[in-house]
Amino acid sequence: MILPPSDPNFEQRLTDKPPLHDDTRFAAGKIAVFQYTTVGVFLFLISGFWRLQVQDPQSYQARAEQNRIKSVPLLAPRGRILDRDNRVIVDSHESYALDLARENLNEDHLKPIAEGLDLDYADLMKQVRRFKQPKYVPIRLKEELTPADLAFVASHHDFFPELELIDAQRRLYPQDGMMAHVIGYTAQITEEELDLPEFSKCSPGDMVGQTGIERQYNDTLIGVNGQRQVVVNNRGRVQKKLGEKLPVAGKDLQITIDLDLQAVAELALEDKIGAVVALDPRNGEVLAMASRPTYDPNRFTRDYKTLTTSPDHPLLNRAIQAQFAPGSTFKPVVALAALETGTIKESFTVNCLGSVTLHGQVYHCMRHQGHGSLQLHSAIVQSCDSYFFMVGDLLGIDNLAHYADMVGFGKVTGIDLPHEAAGVVPSPEWKIRVRREKWYAGETPSVGVGQGALTVTPLQLARAIGGISIGGIWHQPHLLRSLGATERPTRADLDPDNVKTVIDAMYGVVNEGGTGTLARLPNVEVCGKTGTAQLASMAYVKAHEGDSTKDMRDNAWFVGFAPRENPEIVVVAMVEHGVHGANEAPVVRDVLKAYFDKKLRVEALKQQEQGLATKTSSLSTIGLPRELPHPAGVRR
Amino acid sequence: MQYLSFRDIDWTLLIVVLLICAVGVVQIYSATLGTDTHNAWWKQILFVLGGLFLMWVVLSIDYHTWLHHVPLMYILSVVALLGTALVGVAVGGSNRWIPLPGGNRFQVSEFVKPVIILLVARYLTELKSDVLEIREMLILLVLVLIPAGIVLKQPDLGTALTYLAVLVVGAFLAGLNWKYIAAVALVAVLVLPVTWTFVLQDYQKQRWISFLDPELDPKDKGYQLIQSKIAIGSGGMLGKGVTQGTQAKLRFLPVPYKDFIFAAFGEEQGFVGVVFMLSLYFVMIMRIVQNAQTASERSGMYICMGVAALLLSHILVNVGMVVGLMPVTGIPLPFMSAGGSSIWSNFVALGLVSNVRLRRFVN
Numbered sequence: 001m002i003l004p005p006s007d008p009n010f011e012q013r014l015t016d017k018p019p020l021h022d023d024t025r026f027a028a029g030k031i032a033v034f035q036y037t038t039v040g041v042f043l044f045l046i047s048g049f050w051r052l053q054v055q056d057p058q059s060y061q062a063r064a065e066q067n068r069i070k071s072v073p074l075l076a077p078r079g080r081i082l083d084r085d086n087r088v089i090v091d092s093h094e095s096y097a098l099d100l101a102r103e104n105l106n107e108d109h110l111k112p113i114a115e116g117l118d119l120d121y122a123d124l125m126k127q128v129r130r131f132k133q134p135k136y137v138p139i140r141l142k143e144e145l146t147p148a149d150l151a152f153v154a155s156h157h158d159f160f161p162e163l164e165l166i167d168a169q170r171r172l173y174p175q176d177g178m179m180a181h182v183i184g185y186t187a188q189i190t191e192e193e194l195d196l197p198e199f200s201k202c203s204p205g206d207m208v209g210q211t212g213i214e215r216q217y218n219d220t221l222i223g224v225n226g227q228r229q230v231v232v233n234n235r236g237r238v239q240k241k242l243g244e245k246l247p248v249a250g251k252d253l254q255i256t257i258d259l260d261l262q263a264v265a266e267l268a269l270e271d272k273i274g275a276v277v278a279l280d281p282r283n284g285e286v287l288a289m290a291s292r293p294t295y296d297p298n299r300f301t302r303d304y305k306t307l308t309t310s311p312d313h314p315l316l317n318r319a320i321q322a323q324f325a326p327g328s329t330f331k332p333v334v335a336l337a338a339l340e341t342g343t344i345k346e347s348f349t350v351n352c353l354g355s356v357t358l359h360g361q362v363y364h365c366m367r368h369q370g371h372g373s374l375q376l377h378s379a380i381v382q383s384c385d386s387y388f389f390m391v392g393d394l395l396g397i398d399n400l401a402h403y404a405d406m407v408g409f410g411k412v413t414g415i416d417l418p419h420e421a422a423g424v425v426p427s428p429e430w431k432i433r434v435r436r437e438k439w440y441a442g443e444t445p446s447v448g449v450g451q452g453a454l455t456v457t458p459l460q461l462a463r464a465i466g467g468i469s470i471g472g473i474w475h476q477p478h479l480l481r482s483l484g485a486t487e488r489p490t491r492a493d494l495d496p497d498n499v500k501t502v503i504d505a506m507y508g509v510v511n512e513g514g515t516g517t518l519a520r521l522p523n524v525e526v527c528g529k530t531g532t533a534q535l536a537s538m539a540y541v542k543a544h545e546g547d548s549t550k551d552m553r554d555n556a557w558f559v560g561f562a563p564r565e566n567p568e569i570v571v572v573a574m575v576e577h578g579v580h581g582a583n584e585a586p587v588v589r590d591v592l593k594a595y596f597d598k599k600l601r602v603e604a605l606k607q608q609e610q611g612l613a614t615k616t617s618s619l620s621t622i623g624l625p626r627e628l629p630h631p632a633g634v635r636r
Numbered sequence: 637m638q639y640l641s642f643r644d645i646d647w648t649l650l651i652v653v654l655l656i657c658a659v660g661v662v663q664i665y666s667a668t669l670g671t672d673t674h675n676a677w678w679k680q681i682l683f684v685l686g687g688l689f690l691m692w693v694v695l696s697i698d699y700h701t702w703l704h705h706v707p708l709m710y711i712l713s714v715v716a717l718l719g720t721a722l723v724g725v726a727v728g729g730s731n732r733w734i735p736l737p738g739g740n741r742f743q744v745s746e747f748v749k750p751v752i753i754l755l756v757a758r759y760l761t762e763l764k765s766d767v768l769e770i771r772e773m774l775i776l777l778v779l780v781l782i783p784a785g786i787v788l789k790q791p792d793l794g795t796a797l798t799y800l801a802v803l804v805v806g807a808f809l810a811g812l813n814w815k816y817i818a819a820v821a822l823v824a825v826l827v828l829p830v831t832w833t834f835v836l837q838d839y840q841k842q843r844w845i846s847f848l849d850p851e852l853d854p855k856d857k858g859y860q861l862i863q864s865k866i867a868i869g870s871g872g873m874l875g876k877g878v879t880q881g882t883q884a885k886l887r888f889l890p891v892p893y894k895d896f897i898f899a900a901f902g903e904e905q906g907f908v909g910v911v912f913m914l915s916l917y918f919v920m921i922m923r924i925v926q927n928a929q930t931a932s933e934r935s936g937m938y939i940c941m942g943v944a945a946l947l948l949s950h951i952l953v954n955v956g957m958v959v960g961l962m963p964v965t966g967i968p969l970p971f972m973s974a975g976g977s978s979i980w981s982n983f984v985a986l987g988l989v990s991n992v993r994l995r996r997f998v999n
Contacts, residue, residue: 026766027809027934027937027941028929030808030809030811031809031925031928031929031937031941033808034805034808034809034925034941034944034945035922035925037948038918038921038922038925038944038948039918041948041951041952042914042917042918044952044956044961045914045951045952045955045956045959045961046910046911046914048956048959048960048961049868049902049907049910049911049959050907052865052868052869052902052959052960053868053869053871053872053873053902053906053907053910054872054873054907056869057869057870057871057872057873059869060865060866060868060869060870061869061870061872063866063869063870064866064867064869064870064882064883064888067863067866067882067883067886067888068882068883068886068888231882231886232886233886233887233888234886234887234888239886
C-alpha cells in the first residue's frame with residue numbers, strides 16, 4: 001500500500017496564501033550552530049577521557065589493582081603447649097567464623113540468613129539495629145562454624161554478599177578449667193596492648209596471650225602470619241592465585257608440669273578455694289600448679305562478665321597471687337633461724353600452759369589446755385605456738401626478717417608467669433616505710449608463729465621449704481622446661497645438723513603422731529608441716545559469730561616433701577577457710593603418692609622395655625608409660 | 637515515480653556506522669568472554685544484519701509517505717507505551733520491556749524515537765512560517781511530552797531526555813524566539829526545586845547525588861560511576877588490550893556489554909581508542925547533518941536534524957555518564973551497546989536519513 005507523497009505545497013496551490021518559503025537554507029545558520037554544538041559536545045567528552053586516562057591513569061590503575069587483588073592473611077597456628085612427657089596440653093585448630101558486613105547489608109536477607117544458620121532472627125535484628133560501631137566494622141554472627149553452616153554460606157554466597165567467612169585459629173584448652181591459671185588464654189590484641197614493647201611484633205587483629213604461659217611466652221608461641229595474593233571478582237570470589245607467603249607456625253613449648261600430678265592436684269582441690277603447688281626442689285621445676293575456683297579458657301569471652309564479678313575471684317592464680325599468713329608452716333624456718341643464730345639449742349624447753357605472756361601481753365596457743373613441757377622437735381611435731389612465741393621473741397624481728405628473706409619471702413620468686421605477688425616480710429624498716437609507724441616488741445612473737453603482717457604465696461612457701469629440704473639451695477621455680485639450664489639458685493651456708501634437726505621434726509609431724517599424720521604414705525618417708533592461719537583475732541571472730549557475710553574461718557596450709565633423704569618433690573596446699581592445716585594434709589599426700597606411684601611404674605616399664613629392646617628395637621622409642629590413663633579433660 | 641539508485645546512498649555514513657558496530661561486536665565479545673552472556677556477540681551481528689534490512693525497508697518507502705502516517709504511528713506509539721505499563725516486565729527496576737516468546741524482550745520506547753522524529757518534522761514543516769509561535773510550540777511540546785511522560789514513568793529518564801532533545805533541536809531550527817527560550821529557562825530554574833521534591837523519584841535523586849559526588853555512597857549508586865571511572869582511567873593512553881580489561885572481566889564494571897560498554901572499551905583500548913571511536917561518531921553526526929543540509933525541502937531537513945539530535949544526545953548522555961560528566965541514566969550507546977531494540981531503532985533512524993538523501997533531487 002503506497003500512499004501518494006504528501007506535498008507540503010499542495011494546499012498553498014489551492015489558496016491565496018503566500019507560497020511556503022521552502023528552501024532549507026533558512027535554517028543554514030542554525031544548522032551551523034548545531035554543528036558547532038556537536039564539536040563542543042565531542043571536545044567536552046574527550047576532555048573527560050583526557051582527565052582520566054592521560055592526566056591521572058596511575059591512580060586509577062592502582063585502584064583497579066586494589067579492586068582485583070586482595071591479600072588474604074594465612075594465619076599461623078600458635079605453638080602447642082606440651083607437658084614434661086610431651087603430652088599435648090593446649091592445641092590449635094583451624095576454624096571459621098562468620099561476619100556480617102554492614103556496608104552492603106540488605107535487611108531482607110537477615111531472615112533467611114538467621115534460618116540458614118540457626119540463629120535467632122529477632123535477636124539478630126536487634127543486634128543489627130543497635131550496633132553502634134562505624135559501618136565498616138562487621139558484626140560477628142557465629143564462631144566455630146559447623147560443616148552445615150559452611151555449606152550454607154558457600155551455597156548462598158551469591159545471594160548474601162554480606163556474609164564474610166573469617167579464617168581463624170582456635171585455641172583448644174583442657175576442659176573444665178584444668179590448669180587454666182598456668183596456661184592463661186588468648187584474645188584479640190587490644191589498642192593498649194599494641195603499644196606495649198612485648199607485643200611489638202604484633203599487628204591489629206592478632207590473637208595474643210593475655211595471661212599465664214600464653215602471655216609469658218607469647219613471642220615463642222605466636223607464629224608469623226603468611227599472605228596470599230588472589231584475584232577476586234566484584235563479589236569477592238577468588239578467581240586466581242597470584243602468589244603466597246606461607247605462614248610460619250609458632251613453636252611448641254614444653255613445660256615442666258606433669259599432667260598426671262596436675263590431674264591429681266586439680267581433683268584434690270575440687271569444691272575448695274585454694275591452690276596446690278608441686279615443685280622439684282632440686283631444680284625448681286613446677287610439677288603441678290592448680291588454683292580454685294577456676295575458669296574455662298575455651299569459653300572465656302562468653303563467661304567474662306561473671307568471671308570478673310564473682311566474689312571468689314576465679315581469675316586469680318592463687319598459687320602465685322594469693323598472699324596469706326603462712327601460720328605454723330613458718331615454724332621450720334623460725335626453728336632453723338634460731339638454731340643457726342645460736343639463739344636456742346635443740347634442747348631448749350618451753351612449758352606450754354596454753355598461753356605465754358610476753359611484753360605484758362598474753363599470746364594464746366592453738367591448744368588451750370597447753371602442750372606441757374616440750375623441746376624443739378616436739379614443738380614442731382605438735383605445732384606448739386607458745387614455744388615459737390618464745391623463740392620468735394628471743395630471735396627478734398631483725399633475725400626473723402633476715403631468715404624469712406633468705407628463704408625467699410617478701411620478694412617474687414621470679415617464676416615465668418606474669419603478675420606474681422611478692423608477699424610481705426615485716427620488719428621495723430618495712431613498718432616505717434609502709435605504715436609510718438615504729439615497730440613494737442609486742443609484734444615480734446606473732447611473726448614467730450607465722451602470723452602478724454607476714455604473708456606468703458603458696459609458691460614462695462614451696463620454694464622456701466624445698467630449699468631447706470635439700471640443705472639450703474633455693475632454685476628459681478620455673479615452668480619452661482628449657483629454663484633449667486640457665487637458672488641460678490641462691491644458696492645459704494647452713495649447718496647440716498641444724499637442717500637435719502628441722503627435717504627430722506617435719507618427719508615427726510607426719511610420722512610420729514603429729515598434726516600432719518594424714519599425709520603419711522607407706523614406703524615413702526614424707527615430711528611436712530601444717531599451718532592454720534588466723535584471719536582475725538579470736539575476740540573478733542567471737543564478736544562476729546553468726547555474721548555470714550564474711551567468712552572468718554582460718555586458712556589452712558600444708559607443706560610436705562619426700563623422701564626425707566634427697567627429697568625430690570615438695571608440695572604446698574593452701575585452702576582458704578580450710579579451718580585447720582591437718583585437713584589439707586591428704587591433698588599433699590595424694591600428690592606425693594601420685595608422684596611416687598608414677599616413678600615406680602616408669603621404672604618398671606623401663607626395665608620391661610630394656611628387656612624388649614633386645615628383641616625389637618622399634619619399641620624402645622616409646623617413652624611414656626602406656627597404661628597411664630590419659631588425663632581427663634585433655635582432648636587431642 | 638522518481639528514479640532511485642541504491643548506489644547513491646551515503647556510503648561514508650554507512651561504512652562509519654558499520655565500523656562502529658564492528659568495534660561494538662568485538663567489545664561485546666571481549667566483555668562477555670567466559671560469562672553466561674557470551675553468546676551476545678553473535679546475536680549482535682544478527683541484530684546488525686536485521687537492522688540493515690529494516691533500514692532498507694524504511695528507505696524504500698518515500699519519507700513523505702512516512703510523514704503522512706504520523707498521526708496513526710503516533711497513536712500506536714502511545715498505545716504501545718501504555719501497553720508496556722500493563723504487560724511489560726521490569727528489569728533492573730525499570731518497566732520498559734514487552735516480553736516476547738523465546739525469552740527475548742522488546743523495548744517499545746526505542747521504536748517510538750523515529751516516530752517522535754517524524755512527528756516533530758511534520759508538525760514543524762506544516763507551520764509554514766519561519767518563526768515558531770509560542771502557542772504552536774506548546775502544542776508540539778504537549779505532543780512530545782505525552783510519550784516522554786509515559787517513558788519517564790517507567791521510569792526511564794534517559795530515553796525521555798532523548799525525545800526532548802529531538803524537540804529542542806527541532807524548535808530551535810524552526811525559529812523559536814530567543815525570548816521564549818529565556819522564559820522557559822527561567823521557568824525551569826523556578827520549577828527545578830518543585831520537580832526535585834515532587835516529580836523525581838528517589839532512585840533518580842540518588843543518581844543525581846551520586847553523580848555530583850560518587851564517593852559519598854561508594855557501595856551503592858555511586859559504585860557504578862566509580863567503577864566506570866576506574867575502568868577508563870586504568871586504561872591509560874594505550875589501554876590493556878582486547879579481553880584484558882580487569883574491571884569488565886571481574887564484573888566490577890556493571891553491564892560492560894550494554895550501558896557501560898564504552899567504559900569497557902576505554903579500559904581495553906585507552907585514550908587513543910576512545911579518540912578514534914569518538915571521531916567515528918563525530919563523522920557520523922556530521923554526515924547526517926550534511927544530509928540535512930542537502931535535503932530537498934524542510935521536512936527532510938527536520939528528519940535528518942532530528943536523527944542527528946537523537947544520536948548526539950544519546951552519545952552525550954551515555955559517554956558522558958561512563959566518564960563521569962553526566963549522571964547515571966541507563967541508556968545504550970548507539971550502534972555499540974548489545975541489544976536488538978536499540979540497534980534496530982537506530983538503523984530505522986539511519987534509514988530515514990538515507991531516505992531523505994536518496995530523494996534530495998526530487999522536484
